[in-house]
Amino acid sequence: MKLINLIVKVWRQENETSSGSFQTLKSGPISTDMSFLEMLDVLNEKLAKVGKEPIAFDHDCREGICGMCGAVVNGHAHGPENETTLCQLHMRHFNDGDTLVIEPFRARAFKVVKDLVVDRSALDSIIAEGGYVSVNTGGAPDGNAVPIPQDTAEQALDASACIGCGACVAACPNASAMLFVGAKVSQYALLPQGQPESARRALDMVRKMDESGFGNCGNERECEAACPKGISIRNIARLNREFIKAAIISYEK
Amino acid sequence: MKLDAKIPEGPLTEKWDRHRFNSKLVNPANKRKYDIIVVGTGLAGASAAASLAELGYNVKSFCIQDSPRRAHSIAAQGGINAAKNYQNDGDSIFRLFYDTIKGGDFRAREANVYRLAQISNNIIDQCVAQGVPFAREYGGQLANRSFGGAQVSRTFYARGQTGQQLLLGAYGALMRQVKEGKVTLYPRREMMELVVIDGSAKGIVTRNLLNGQLETYAAHAVVLATGGYGNVYFLSTNAMASNVTATWRAHKQGACFANPCFVQIHPTCIPVHGDYQSKLTLMSESLRNDGRVWVPHNADDKRDPSQIPEAERDYYLEKKYPSFGNLVPRDVASRNAKEQCDAGKGVGETGLAVYLDFAEAIQRDGESVISQKYGNLFQMYEKITGQDPMHVPMKIYPAVHYTMGGLWVDYNLMTTVPGLFALGEANFSDHGANRLGASALMQGLADGYFVIPATIAGYLAETDMDRPDTDSPEFKEAEQKTEAKITRLLSINGKRTIDDFHRELGLLMWDSCGMARNEQGLQDALKKLPGIKEEFWNNVLVPGTGEQLNQSLERAGRVADFIEFSELMVLDALDRKESCGCHLREESQTEENEALRDDKNYSYVSVWDYGGENKKPTLHKENLVFENVQLSQRSYK
């Protein structure tokens, strides 16, 4: 175990309406075995002990799967490591004396709630428009009734591995949610169960995305680079195909 | 109080059918006149909320996280069981039932477990229909893997992220009902109180975590699907927000708590590496198929593992359990690891770890075979520890993983408070004293998709259709109580941080009420707990205010409840003088130091009734009757 000292410049913002600013803190000795969030825990314990308010940040599983954590560290959503959520980023990737600039995920559709906590409910509203197969509980046919080629199932899983963290939106210069929407639309476009609604799904989810204040995809590929789950922009291409197909041949508007 | 489990009459295989036939129904037109609160959006809560809304009920769905999709269930890795017998390897509903009862060390209710096994097959069908991308064979059929405690291959999976895929399916179903207007979502809400009017559950008080507002919600029935309480121990594999608050506060309103001391400890977790550590990460048990567990022969041997010659290594599991070796069940593996560390033979910087060594397997099968089998796990391990198990033996240590105890429920999943239901890990029902791998996901979804939609009707059909009103004095009182507690927490302004208390509590519980327990240790803990509680309420430091997002305040409330609840766990552990399931009661061992169950005296569910502030709770016993299985003792020698 090694100890390093860092300068931490972290975004502090009281609430949605107040204006925020960076606060500079000295980390004190940090074990390189700590995760990034544990480093924040240590800072927070110190702040609490001197009667200051700890830094608010979202987190839950701390295993890289719930999608709750996330912040922009030195310009990278979820920090500099590839395919790694903030909670799985470890301090051994930093050096003694480094400065860390930590900001919330910023996007027009995500409001800052406090410090590093943002409101990502717009992503839920997009899912509500069609991110599912419309089947009620009960009466499903046997699980093996419809064979699904292994490859197809694997590709669908690649897409549905999305954890909905919003890093793609934060990384995109246009704050677009195309990777998020593309991943969901792809999952169902690939599977037989998703076919009956595929036209409506693509149209509705994209419409909701636009309404919610997300921008357009400008092919910058920043989303893919930031995605902690390695979701490929091929999913955006598939979304575009589904969308065009739907817009041209579908009766649904 | 008389406990009535309401187990239906008739042969085991027909009970569920008969029960559904005999239960009252709510006619379709009337369903929209009933409001149901569902707290929790994990597998149990999301599936329940979606299915109840599909039926026409008005559902209010609550969760702590910013989105229902983030519930702790998302982290489940390995898979979900079902008795499909797709492999033609002799599986059947009865076998899944039997394995679950036996795995639970004969401390679960036969009728519930049989129903679970019956429903297991519908779950897979339902999830496939939702577009859950389960692993498939080349021919397009669903793939299976085998899991501990079973000799058949019945576990369905989606890589190492089965919980995520199942939850996203249930979350999709939930969001569809949000769109339909049948579910109203209340994320970032924490349930603080259950409101009971004239003896029945009629609503809840929540704190809006964004602005600190206390809110009240009324309904004809309240469903708790709030997960397990493993975080009592501070360090566990559970998500950070997992808590006992919802079930504990319901307990204080009259819902009896069953088997609180039944906790599962998972043997292969990444060890603790420092005081600042916030949680433990599970490594799949499958690693024990090829890894060999060892510690140095001599205590305090601090040499690098590569410097310790073969002759000075102790492969203690292989030595002690020649026939099962490194594959002994979870509890045996966990207990032995702790024993070695307690004897000073633990490895790593903290001395709280044992080696899991792949050197022999790599030599035998080659790096590429081992990498194919465990590559992703090795990567995950390396990400966290910075060491590559291909070259350095992995270090592992047991960690708290799952809680079998929970609110007592009858066959209808109703607690001892009429109108209050408990589903998923929050109830005690199906796993006895030990849960088999891949059975929690099955139970959560069985409860939510299939059981509660059928059983809640029986209750509602006999309930007044008038909408309960949040203006009633009971709601006001519950709100005031919550407010007073929050004010008090914020005004203490003491010297010790919340985590500091939580850590102290966790350590005490781990040492005294963990995988091995004895009378003395438990008595000591019972003496220490009031002191911790007293100091907490006089010396905790909760920064910030109540009218804002205040994560410290959230944790403080949860830790306060964990402290109170710990006392009940210890009392329960004291009462149960037998070794059973996941825990060893040191006074109850065979001559070979193996766990000894005592069916004559302890074949019951411990059902605790809240006695009031600073009063002893009352123990009721639900005697377990086994008509379809033969009780047997386990042996892994």
Ligand SMILES: Cc1cc2nc3c(=O)[nH]c(=O)nc-3n(C[C@H](O)[C@H](O)[C@H](O)COP(=O)(O)OP(=O)(O)OC[C@H]3O[C@@H](n4cnc5c(N)ncnc54)[C@H](O)[C@@H]3O)c2cc1C
């Ligand atoms: C690392 C790990 C791996 C696992 N792997 C497997 C596996 O492979 N197979 C298997 O079968 N099981 C597995 N399990 C166990 C399984 O994941 C859980 O038992 C199960 O998911 C619990 O589901 P649940 O719906 O009961 O509760 P949870 O998923 O815990 O959901 C609880 C919900 O309640 C809400 N909530 C809690 N308290 C409150 C409150 N006071 N107010 C408002 N809302 C509240 C939360 O926000 C959340 O939405 C694993 C567990 C862990 C920790």
Ligand code: FES
């Ligand atoms: S806390 Fe769950 S993904 Fe980071």
